[in-house]
Amino acid sequence: MEYIKLNDGNIIPPIGFGTYKATEQEGIESVKQALKNGYRLLDGAARYENEEAVGKGIKESGLSREDVFITTKVWREHLGYEETKKAFYTSLKQLGLDYIDLYLIHWPANYKNFGDNWKKVNADTWRALEDLQEEGKIKSIGVSNFLVEHLEALLETAKVIPAINQIEFHPGYWQQEVKEYCDNKNIIVEAWSPFARGRVFNNELLQKIAEKHKKSIPQICLKWCLQHHVIPIPKSTTVDRIIDNIDIFDFELTEKEMLEINEIPQIGFSGELPNEWPDRLPAS
Template structure:
């Protein structure tokens, strides 16, 4: 499995398993199945309610903890210095691990929900920097941060975020934000890589998939990793879990990449960091 180097010297697999909506038993079984098929990056979050299941799945796989890369996230209603410390300890305890490989601010504070969103994000980040210095977290990062949130964070941060996990898929890949993150040496990670299923209705993607004798989902995931973006497709089906990692025996041409880059908007979640919790 190809790995991407982060700005803190750590490395992360370019393909992982997303666990959003994976319930208790499903979560345990899908994590164990994924690890048996060669996955080592597992992505969860406090809000998913399955951190414990992820931990059980890792143990069930019988693979060494140090060979697994665990990501979890701090929920947006728990931002702030003290709250971050408290919530992190819960996220460490639930999966029963000694450290977290990557801890993310799930959504930035914004003016709609916090009197001083810049200070809230800065205080949250300071707590995460301290947890990293203590060795409880290997890498720290953010999720759903626009350029304005990153620029505000840079005013006080001692550590540049290693990752920004954003909505990134054909039809909505936030090209300008992606370019900005790369310029700042922040690795981009994709959520919702299959555009909430909308990619399966797209003729351009169907044609490219047929040419490579691959599925539409494999083409989308391949397109993402050829952008040097990490991808964490979610599935609880062993067949789909296998399919989602079989991305390294074909390559999209420059022309195919460009065709996919230029697809019109589709599958956008409607989630925007400036106005949560409302949708557009």
């Protein structure tokens, strides 16, 4: 796997392993299996309530700390400068680590819940990440589920441009406007829910392309992400699927196939909108 260089000079693996719902012993084993089978990027979050299991899985894998790129996130209920710092150190303790490779704001503050103060809340939260990065506690900092309006507001006061924006990104819903804005700002996009929670598995076009390449539909979705220069974050607790999801570096989709997949009508959209919470609480 060829690593990707971030705008801060750090490098990140081109595919990650999602740990959402990977809790307790099952979580420990899935992390160990992922690392055993070649994954080096683990994507977690305080909200997943499994950071201790993820930390144990890393330790039991036998890999050195420097060989594993670890992401976690600050949850929406802990936004703000002081609250974010407290949340970060709680995550650090739960994971049993000395530093985090990538720390993200899980969801942005919005007007609906913070009124005219939403920009300041995001700015204060970001300032906490910048300070933690300067102190050496975090290598790279970024955001998750930020739309263009949130990014533009953040950049009004940010000293550091986010290295990553992790968004819902899959065939049938790939947020092209956000992707293009991030590309222009040299912000790498990561894809959560790259399989649209399984809703793409019956798509006839994807089935046809998968048969042509002798690959599975999940592998086609992940390769489509990679060829968009997006880092996919698949998750599974099944060993066969863990292995299948990383076996995507021996084929290429044609330009025509990429365009066809781009044109798939909306399918599998989670309905989770950054400006509408908490009426609909996101699951990842």
